[in-house]
Amino acid sequence: MARFVPTPFTVGVHDLMHRPGEQREKLFDIVLPEQMGEGLVAVAKGARMHLDVRLESVHEGILATVDVDTEASGECGRCLEPLTEVVQVDIQELFAYSLDEAFDYCVTDDHVDLEQMVRDAVVLALPFQPVCRPECAGLDPETGERRSEGQAQSPGESIDPRWAALQKLASEQDS
Ligand SMILES: [Zn+2]
Incomplete structure (x- = not known):
């Protein structure tokens, strides 16, 4: 198994593991180590990202509920002027104890890594055809x-x- 390397998105859950009913909240203020998104508008490397995380011990693993708050920047798809856009998404995923369960994420050693679930949700929330104003004439x-x-x-x-x-x-x- 790959050796655990902590990132701004990893959080220890040792105190929650195999103790169903236990839960804990944690706030993250992250300076993004890597850009999220590839389109006209993306959350840039170095952007601030705020995560409001609730971790809950359940029978199969650790249930993570994450409210993401950040800002994307890029350019208007019509007139190419720079623009910024607030990105807020609420997500919930289960980090399972064992890999053979039908879940996308799992607890690694005694940590969970929230990066992939956050990245997937943020990228989905980014506007596909961003405009500086709805009436932008291009x-x-x-x-x-x-x-x-x-x-x-x-x-x-x-x-x-x-x-x-x-x-x-x-x-x-x-x-
Ligand atoms: Zn525009």
Whole structure:
């Protein structure tokens, strides 16, 4: 078996093992040793991550309930401006005592390693198509400049010239 190497995500559970009903809470403030996520928006290496962890001894192992609170950063998928996004996920996994149980995680020696369960949940929670604002109009395909709201136009939707003058008037009143 691989030798146990402590990381910011590992926690000793010696005092809980094989004592069903015992439980303990622990707060983690982690400086992320490795980036989480590969998309336009990810939780960067060095980002702060707060974990609110409850560990509960059950018959088959240690039940870990984790509330994750962190911030992802990246760029808007439309206009490429930098953005940050709060990421909050609540997860629960069982760390089993024995590998032959039908569980994804197990207690290693007398520790549990929360990193993989946290990583999986955080990556799933990251926006696939992040936008700086829901109404972001993106970049002008001709100039490459950011478009203002007045220029926003859904693909394939052309403006009837008879309405164009009226729309111009409306957008002038908006500003
Ligand atoms: Zn944008």
